[in-house]
Amino acid sequence: MLTVTILGNNSAVPAFNRHPTSQVVTQDGTNYLVDCGEGTQIQMIKYKVRRGKISHIFISHLHGDHYYGLIGLLNTFGLLSHLQELHVFAPAPLQEIIELQLKVAETHLPYALHFHTISGNATLVDNEQITIKCFRTDHRIPTYGFTFEEKTRKRKLLIEKVREQEIPVTFYSSLQEGLDYTKPDGTVVYNADITTTPAPGNKYAFCADTRYDERIIEHIRGFDLIYHETTYLDNLQEQAFARFHSTTRQAGTIALKAGVKRLLIGHFSSKYNELEPFLEETKSVFANTSLAMEGQTYEIS
Amino acid sequence: MLTVTILGNNSAVPAFNRHPTSQVVTQDGTNYLVDCGEGTQIQMIKYKVRRGKISHIFISHLHGDHYYGLIGLLNTFGLLSHLQELHVFAPAPLQEIIELQLKVAETHLPYALHFHTISGNATLVDNEQITIKCFRTDHRIPTYGFTFEEKTRKRKLLIEKVREQEIPVTFYSSLQEGLDYTKPDGTVVYNADITTTPAPGNKYAFCADTRYDERIIEHIRGFDLIYHETTYLDNLQEQAFARFHSTTRQAGTIALKAGVKRLLIGHFSSKYNELEPFLEETKSVFANTSLAMEGQTYEIS
Structure with a gap:
């Protein structure tokens, strides 16, 4: 399971008890x-994020x-000495x-x-569980978004049926890859009868600070969940452009054009106390939008 | 009036809802x-410290x-652009x-x-209101404590009496300095009869991180209030020495030997949840001790 927790x-500037950007993407612990x-380290304590489970930042x-x-978190890791x-x-x-x-x-x-060092669009992590990539966004200084794509899991064996067919254990990994098994007598055991199809891996994108930039779309197309900044309400489009940020309707438009399933919005300007207008304006473009609220965990599926 | 507010x-490491070191010394606004x-900037919001009134750090x-x-505070000052x-x-x-x-x-x-740059015992600020000095303490890297000494105010005119004696306004500043006034006819108006003696300026010292070090005493002798660290309870004297910190009884001993009026203790190790034992142990050496509690303001007088 893939989740994101907003810190x-x-x-x-910190304001209205809201804090600067940080979030934790969790996959299988x-x-x-x-x-x-x-x-951030104080927010982690508040929201019970397990710091010892962090190996990549x-x-x-x-x-x-x-x-x-x-820097404070790196020092704390040192003092806790559990990494x-x-x-x-x-x-x-x-x-x-x-x-x-x-x-x-x-x-x-x-x-x-x-x-x-990240310096362009690249794959940063690629292992059996996940692929993490970065992509450039349009901000005042070099800035990168990140995509988290769970690997599709292997097929799951229906172990009773597999044993019933007397398939040797050495062939189990081939079954997980989807192969059929042919018995010594030539009988074929079809893979679909003895395994189940796993759900596809889930996909999350953090789109960082950015102006409205359609070049982002190719990196997040069809994703299950994306986080896109909405520093300003839509009446401040000019200010957003001048400061290399986005508005509500712009975030919604990116989500819509990328065909994603769900949108999280955040990075609210400190000038706003009320966040409901952000939600309303964004939803007018892309209905399945949520405010990124501190301490909340969003499932990606 | 001189006060210190603990942030x-x-x-x-942040722990038990306690935060790393910061405090605000306030004199006349x-x-x-x-x-x-x-x-610290988040603590300032929480405890309503007027950031715009800070000109020295x-x-x-x-x-x-x-x-x-x-660095975050410096940026915030820039965004608030009021300095x-x-x-x-x-x-x-x-x-x-x-x-x-x-x-x-x-x-x-x-x-x-x-x-x-501070690099030894020195006077850092000296104006009509206050003198601020630094002094070296005994810590693992170069570390300095700070003393805040209010200037004794000028004598206050008893204005009714001054007018009664027909003293010219141009002589008022001399009266504030303590001079007597001689009338044109030779009569002397004694200063003590037409002015009042101001209270002496108050004195506060922040003794920073330090091992037990009696060389501190000369800088804080007779002060109204000092803040001294007590990272550990007294059973961990060896650990305190190894890590260049002090214990409860050591802080109390410095206060006692320096003849100060009141002691604030802080910089508690993250291993301790309960702070009452700090207070009890320190009071056994120096009775007029208080815990430095976040959000509290202590008057120095």
């Missing part, structure tokens, strides 16, 4: 942290509201910033910290 | 920020729990860290930001 849904604004860009909480290793994916200058801060404090982290 | 009273751990040392919130200028006093590498972070974000702050 911060506000833009630049592994937590992937996406952005890490100031106070993705930073979309180097505006402070997306990464000022990282094997940690992979951080971010634009290049982040490594210099973090290493400088560790150096002046004479801090030596008790775990391996690996920096991976 | 964070915990050591390294001017706020002086001392240390700025992660989340003092960072004791470059362990993260004392300054990771600074004339800001003076930051800190060990040297801080300027490089902050400037690197501003550079990669392509952020140009809309106010003048002045860095002042």
Whole structure:
């Protein structure tokens, strides 16, 4: 199962008890942290996110509201000393910033910290469970969205039936791949009769800070859930463009054109206290929209 | 009036809803920020500290729990754009860290930001209202405590009596300095009869992170209030020494030997949930002790 838990849904300045951007994507007990604004580690405590389950951190860009909480979290990981290793994916200058801060404090982290520079559309993680990619968005400084695509699981054996057919254990992995089995006497046991078809893997995209940009669509087409920023209501389209952000209707339009199933909106400007207008305006374009609310977990399916 | 408001009273890792070090010293409407751990700007909102009244920030040392919130606060000041200028006093590498972070974000702050390097015992601010000094403490990396000494105010004129004596207005400032007035006919009007003696200026010291170090005493002797760290209870003296911190009884002993009037204790280790034992142990050495509690303001008089 793939889920996303929102830790911060506000833009630049903390306001109205909303915090800067951070969210946790969870798949089968592994937590992937996406952005890490100031106070993220405190939000993790508040919302009982298991910090020890984080092995990969993705930073979309180097505006402070997306990464000022990282150095504190890295230190806390060191003090809790429960990590094997940690992979951080971010634009290049982040490594210099973090290493400088560790150096002046004479801090030596008790775990391996690996920096991976992101500099264009690329696959960042690809294993048996998941594929994680990044894609460029249209923001004032180099900025990247991230896609999380669960691998489709292998076929599941109906073990009673498999045993009944006396299929050797060495052939089980072939059955999971979908092969039929031919008995020594030439009888064919059809795969469909002894296995079940798994549900397709789920797909989530974090679209980062961005102007309205249709180039995003190719990366998120048909996804189960996307998070798209809506810094401003739609009457501030000009301001959104000038500041490299999006409005409600723009986020809804991207979701609609990409044919996704569900849209989460966030990164609300600190000028707004009430969020209901964001939901109403976005829904007028794309009905299956939800506000990204701090502390809430959204299932992706 | 001089006060100190506690924004964070915990050591390294946030825990039990306690936050890393930060406090605000206020004198006559001017706020002086001392240390700025992660989340300080959020604590300022929570406890209604007027951010626009901050013009000086003092960072004791470059362990993260004392300054990771600074870069976010500097950005927020920029977005609120209500500051004339800001003076930051800190060990040297801080300027490089902050400037690197501003550079990669392509952020140009809309106010003048002045860095002042502290590197030994020195006077940092000296004006008509206050003298602020720093002094070295015994910690793993260069670390400084800060003293805030209100200037003794000028004598206050008993204006009815001054007028009765027909003293010219041009002589009023001399009266405030304590001079007697001699009338044209040679009669002397004694200063003590037409002015009142002001209360002496109050004195507060923030003793930063430190091992037990009697060299601190000379800087804080006879102060009205001092804040001294008590990272550990007294049974962990060895651990305190190894980690360059102090215990309850050590803080109380410094207060006692320095002859101060009142002691605030804080910087509690994240391993402790209950704080009452800190208070009890410290009071056994120095009775007039209080726990530094977040959101509370302590008057210095």
